Amino acid sequence: xxxxxxxxxxxxxxxNTNLKIRLFAIGIVLLVWQVGVSGLGKPFMATPLGIxxxxxxxxxxxxxLWPGVFETFGVVFQGIxxxxxxxxxxxxxxxxxxxxxxxxxxxxxxxxxxxxVAVLPLFTLWFGFNVSATLALVLFAAIPPMAVAAWDGxxxxxxxxxxxxxxxxxxxxxxxxxxxxxxxxxxLIAGFRLSSGRALSAVVIAEFLIGTGNGLGxxxxxxxxxxxxxxxxxxxxxxxxxxxxxxxxxxxxxxxFLPWFRK
Amino acid sequence: MIxxxxxxxxxxxxxxxxxxxxxxxxxxxxxxIIGRFFLDEIYFAxxxxxxxxxxxxxxxxxxxxxxxxxxxxxxSGFIGGSILGFLVGILIARIKFIGIAFENFVTLLxxxxxxxxxxxxLTLIGFGYGPKSLIVGWFVFFxxxxxxxEGARAVNPRLIEVAHSFRSSELRMWRDIVFPSVLxxxxxxxxxxxxxxxVGVVAAEFxxxxxxxxxxxxxxxxxxxxxxxxxxxxLMTCLGLFAMSMGKKLEKRFSAWRA
Numbered sequence: 462x463x464x465x466x467x468x469x470x471x472x473x474x475x476x477n478t479n480l481k482i483r484l485f486a487i488g489i490v491l492l493v494w495q496v497g498v499s500g501l502g503k504p505f506m507a508t509p510l511g512i513x514x515x516x517x518x519x520x521x522x523x524x525x526l527w528p529g530v531f532e533t534f535g536v537v538f539q540g541i542x543x544x545x546x547x548x549x550x551x552x553x554x555x556x557x558x559x560x561x562x563x564x565x566x567x568x569x570x571x572x573x574x575x576x577x578v579a580v581l582p583l584f585t586l587w588f589g590f591n592v593s594a595t596l597a598l599v600l601f602a603a604i605p606p607m608a609v610a611a612w613d614g615x616x617x618x619x620x621x622x623x624x625x626x627x628x629x630x631x632x633x634x635x636x637x638x639x640x641x642x643x644x645x646x647x648x649l650i651a652g653f654r655l656s657s658g659r660a661l662s663a664v665v666i667a668e669f670l671i672g673t674g675n676g677l678g679x680x681x682x683x684x685x686x687x688x689x690x691x692x693x694x695x696x697x698x699x700x701x702x703x704x705x706x707x708x709x710x711x712x713x714x715x716x717x718f719l720p721w722f723r724k
Numbered sequence: 725m726i727x728x729x730x731x732x733x734x735x736x737x738x739x740x741x742x743x744x745x746x747x748x749x750x751x752x753x754x755x756x757i758i759g760r761f762f763l764d765e766i767y768f769a770x771x772x773x774x775x776x777x778x779x780x781x782x783x784x785x786x787x788x789x790x791x792x793x794x795x796x797x798x799x800s801g802f803i804g805g806s807i808l809g810f811l812v813g814i815l816i817a818r819i820k821f822i823g824i825a826f827e828n829f830v831t832l833l834x835x836x837x838x839x840x841x842x843x844x845x846l847t848l849i850g851f852g853y854g855p856k857s858l859i860v861g862w863f864v865f866f867x868x869x870x871x872x873x874e875g876a877r878a879v880n881p882r883l884i885e886v887a888h889s890f891r892s893s894e895l896r897m898w899r900d901i902v903f904p905s906v907l908x909x910x911x912x913x914x915x916x917x918x919x920x921x922x923v924g925v926v927a928a929e930f931x932x933x934x935x936x937x938x939x940x941x942x943x944x945x946x947x948x949x950x951x952x953x954x955x956x957x958x959l960m961t962c963l964g965l966f967a968m969s970m971g972k973k974l975e976k977r978f979s980a981w982r983a
Contacts, residue, residue: 486825506848563743574919574964578926579937579957582945586953587767614808662837666927667837678840685843697840704835 505688515691515696523692525680530699533664533676536592540599540660545653548604552611577663581670592674595667602663603634610652614645632671650715665700769951778955787940787959794936796811797853798925801860806873806914809865814906834866838924856928863924866914875909876902908979915971922964
């Protein structure tokens with residue numbers, strides 16, 4: 462549903478080599494930002510120089526940063542792993558068994574369409590204001606796109622190939638490893654990108670609203686609210702890199718090691 | 725998926741509709757049984773309690789006011805975000821040096837979870853309708869912008885060449901060649917933007933000054949009015965499904981000419 466953007470453009474964007482114009486533009490933006498804020502802004506606002514100073518300070522001296530990073534990405538990792546597992550199983554079953562697809566389709570679609578923030582009060586009611594509510598929200602956000610992707614993947618399976626394989630006496634294992642998985646892999650990757658992006662958003666919003674705990678999200682919130690915007694932006698960069706890694710990195714790894722995926 | 729198409733034959737409707745009804749019926753039954761016999765009322769409202777609470781909320785008008793507040797926030801943010809996203813996307817894709825200069829920034833902001841920027845909006849601009857609709861616009865902007873960039877890059881260069889060699893005016897070229905090939909892409913961005921916009925509305929209403937559905941959800945969960953809470957979540961699900969099907973229709977409508 463969200464961000465189904467072909468990562469190819471993301472990749473070319475990052476690899477393009479018009480370095481001069483690019484550096485020039487970055488320079489202009491940073492200059493305008495620096496001059497604008499120090500001329501017109503309030504003293505607590507973030508500036509490029511301030512951020513530059515805050516980078517070593519925050520990364521090395523901030524005692525709450527790294528525990529927060531571990532806590533948050535621990536939940537993200539856990540949530541994404543469970544979601545991929547459950548989502549793929551559910552999607553494959555929906556693709557192969559009509560009764561299951563009829564039974565589950567309205568619920569998968571319904572949960573997918575529900576804005577994830579709206580169910581958070583329910584989860585805090587059930588699980589309390591702690592990490593398990595965060596994990597629950599991550600699962601709620603990340604399972605449906607994965608299931609839908611796996612489901613679409615099974616639809617893309619070409620009957621022709623199956624028939625050829627069967628008539629040449631392929632074993633069940635060969636059909637799975639040789640045909641089913643490679644042909645649905647692009648869908649699974651797209652689903653992974655969607656659901657990991659949603660998982661990242663879910664963890665941040667859950668931390669903001671739950672308010673207890675020491676995750677990266679709530680750490681950013683506390684820094685921003687105590688008017689330490691430079692430090693907050695440095696912490697925010699970590700989230701950005703995580704998002705970039707999930708959107709681009711995973712995909713380029715797959716492209717590299719699973720070359721048939723190149724279209 | 726819920727909206728059955730009128731033009732399709734009767735047989736597929738029969739085949740696809742009854743399983744849906746059956747699945748919803750079984751779901752409601754399980755929901756009712758769990759609510760009635762297994763879980764405490766404080767934590768779980770049964771199906772009948774939820775629906776009666778929903779009716780009640782509509783009768784008292786409580787939810788109508790909230791819905792209106794949330795939807796107006798959504799509309800203002802959505803319109804601003806999608807128009808800006810479209811324009812910026814066109815500029816980045818069609819004007820080369822702007823693209824080279826600013827595409828990196830768009831990409832980096834796009835992969836940052838937009839929710840993480842809410843604390844900054846809060847401390848820089850404060851509370852109120854404006855900041856909230858800014859947040860919604862921020863959520864909508866990026867999917868529209870990124871898909872528009874992709875679409876504007878996918879314009880067939882041959883068509884543009886032909887148009888040039890027949891001395892087409894710039895305006896006509898945009899109208900007849902560029903927009904028709906960009907719009908299908910932008911519409912898929914807009915469909916994503918609709919979904920994200922709803923998340924933005926509720927998040928803004930939670931984290932900035934409370935209003936609309938967001939405030940209702942928070943209040944009900946704090947007061948342990950679980951039936952009302954379930955009713956509001958159910959309403960959000962219906963809204964989301966409705967918005968999703970509208971988005972799909974839009975997308976279909978604007979890609980009808982695509983082979």
